[in-house]
Structure formats: structure tokens, C-alpha cells
Amino acid sequence: MLIATAAVTFLASCGTEDTDDPKPDPAVNLKTTAGYTSSNVTVTPDSTLKAGVIINHDRRIKNVKFQVTISGSTFTVLDTTVNDKVINMDFVRKVIPTPGTEGWTITATDADGKTGSASFTITVQGADQTLIDYVASGMGQSNRKIYRFQSTRPSSAFDLDDLVVYSAADPDDGKKDVFDNTAGSGDVYAPKWQSKTGATFVKVTGGLDYATTTKYSAIVNYFSSKTVTTVTETLAKDNMYIVKGGSKDRYFLIYVVNVDDATGVNDDHVEVKVKTIDITK
Ligand SMILES: [Ca+2]
Numbered sequence: 001m002l003i004a005t006a007a008v009t010f011l012a013s014c015g016t017e018d019t020d021d022p023k024p025d026p027a028v029n030l031k032t033t034a035g036y037t038s039s040n041v042t043v044t045p046d047s048t049l050k051a052g053v054i055i056n057h058d059r060r061i062k063n064v065k066f067q068v069t070i071s072g073s074t075f076t077v078l079d080t081t082v083n084d085k086v087i088n089m090d091f092v093r094k095v096i097p098t099p100g101t102e103g104w105t106i107t108a109t110d111a112d113g114k115t116g117s118a119s120f121t122i123t124v125q126g127a128d129q130t131l132i133d134y135v136a137s138g139m140g141q142s143n144r145k146i147y148r149f150q151s152t153r154p155s156s157a158f159d160l161d162d163l164v165v166y167s168a169a170d171p172d173d174g175k176k177d178v179f180d181n182t183a184g185s186g187d188v189y190a191p192k193w194q195s196k197t198g199a200t201f202v203k204v205t206g207g208l209d210y211a212t213t214t215k216y217s218a219i220v221n222y223f224s225s226k227t228v229t230t231v232t233e234t235l236a237k238d239n240m241y242i243v244k245g246g247s248k249d250r251y252f253l254i255y256v257v258n259v260d261d262a263t264g265v266n267d268d269h270v271e272v273k274v275k276t277i278d279i280t281k
């Protein structure tokens with residue numbers, strides 16, 4: 001009986017469809033022709049994939065968004081205004097460079113604010129690498145100290161390639177992948193890092209722990225999931241940054257062990273420890 005009642009109700013609602021004027025969500029159809037990815041797929045790191053959508057809607061589409069989810073973080077790759085009932089659009093992107101997953105979602109919004117989307121997940125398979133803690137291992141290792149730019153100590157520039165701290169006055173900018181760029185010469189030390197070699201920074205805001213992060217993919221994928229900056233925020237004790245750069249354009253997990261604001265400027269420094277993959281290779 002219940003089923004029959006439901007059926008009658010369904011038929012009745014169908015009969016009033018025209019007067020109720022229900023507005024359907026846009027149907028976002030992924031292209032399935034050769035060269036396009038349209039469903040879950042497994043690829044190797046750094047593969048370049050292409051997705052395409054065809055939308056044929058009864059109202060004008062106003063916006064199309066291409067979003068990617070990596071390590072639980074979603075970011076927008078493309079957010080574009082359109083004004084058409086028929087949309088034909090392609091999206092190309094190089095996937096993450098280490099093992100992990102990357103979700104692609106394409107969302108369309110019509111003039112009534114109705115949305116439709118299509119998505120798939122890319123599994124990236126390949127060899128991962130183990131991070132080396134360049135503080136904890138090896139004889140004579142100690143935390144690296146990056147001194148304030150205004151200090152007379154020759155230790156304000158950090159070369160990611162050999163993990164050695166050099167003088168800010170060194171003529172070789174290649175040694176200044178990360179350098180202290182503190183403004184002003186007041187006693188108070190409010191350090192910020194920048195790069196002379198194009199290295200970029202992502203502040204870790206949860207989700208990664210220095211001690212338990214052991215795989216390169218964890219920091220690479222975290223970096224890939226966040227907005228990149230060319231200068232850090234003001235550094236504080238226990239901050240953690242992922243820095244991408246150096247001559248091999250690699251990823252480094254840098255932990256701020258301490259920020260030492262001493263009397264004057266000369267002894268002001270940031271003490272760090274660093275994890276990355278084998279720097280000799
Ligand atoms: Ca370098």
C-alpha cells in the first residue's frame with residue numbers, strides 16, 4: 001500500500017512540473033574522447049592530464065570553477081566567468097610529483113545560482129623517498145643558525161643545496177636560497193625569510209609533525225595543496241615551513257627551533273633543523 005501511495009504522489013508531482021517550474025542543476029559532462037581523463041585513473045608522478053567538459057543547459061552558465069584536492073586541502077586552479085548556455089572547456093594540469101592522490105572537480109553555476117559538478121580522483125603511484133633529518137643524524141651536527149641580516153656575522157644566508165649558512169655579503173646569490181630579510185636596525189628582532197634564487201615558502205598550519213613526517217611525498221603534497229608565498233611571515237619558535245628551491249628545485253621541511261632576540265642586532269638569529277631527501281644525490 002505504501003508503495004502504491006508513493007507512486008501516486010510521484011505521478012501527481014510530475015503532472016504539476018510545468019507550473020512549479022523546477023529548475024534543473026547544470027549537467028557537467030566530462031569529455032570521454034581520446035586524450036581526456038574522465039574517471040578515476042592511476043598515473044606516474046608529474047604526469048600531465050587533460051579533462052574537458054561539455055555543458056548544455058537551459059539557462060546561462062555564469063561561472064566555471066576547476067578545483068583540485070590534495071592531502072585533504074582543496075584549492076582553486078581556475079575560476080572563470082562565462083555567460084552561455086553551452087560551455088565547452090578543457091583543463092590541463094601536471095599532477096603531484098610524488099605518490100598520493102589528487103582529486104579534480106569542475107563545477108558550473110548557472111544564472112539562478114544552481115550548481116552542477118563532475119569529478120574524478122587521480123592516484124599517483126611511484127617510488128617515494130625517505131626524509132633525512134639533517135640535525136639528528138651524523139657526528140658534530142647541530143642546529144643551523146641563520147643570523148639577522150644586520151648582524152656582522154657572516155651567517156645570514158642559507159644554501160639549500162649543501163645546508164650551509166653563508167654570509168649575506170657573499171657575491172654568489174646561489175648560496176642565498178633562504179636569507180634573513182629583517183627590516184630596520186632596531187633592537188627588536190622580527191625575522192622574515194626571503195630568497196635570492198626563487199625559492200618559495202608554505203607555512204605548515206597543522207597536519208604535519210616534524211618528528212613523525214618521514215616520507216618526501218608528505219611534504220611535497222602538503223606544499224602542492226597550499227598557497228605559495230615568496231616571503232615568510234614573521235618567524236616564531238615552533239613555526240614550520242616547507243621551502244621549495246635550491247639548484248635541484250627540491251622540497252625542505254624547516255623547523256624553527258628557536259628565535260633568539262638578543263640585546264642589539266648582532267646576535268639575533270633563528271635556529272632551525274631541516275629534513276629533506278639525500279642532498280648528495
Ligand atoms: Ca643554492
Ligand SMILES: [Ca+2]
Pocket residue numbers: 186187188189261262263264265268
Ligand atoms: Ca635584538
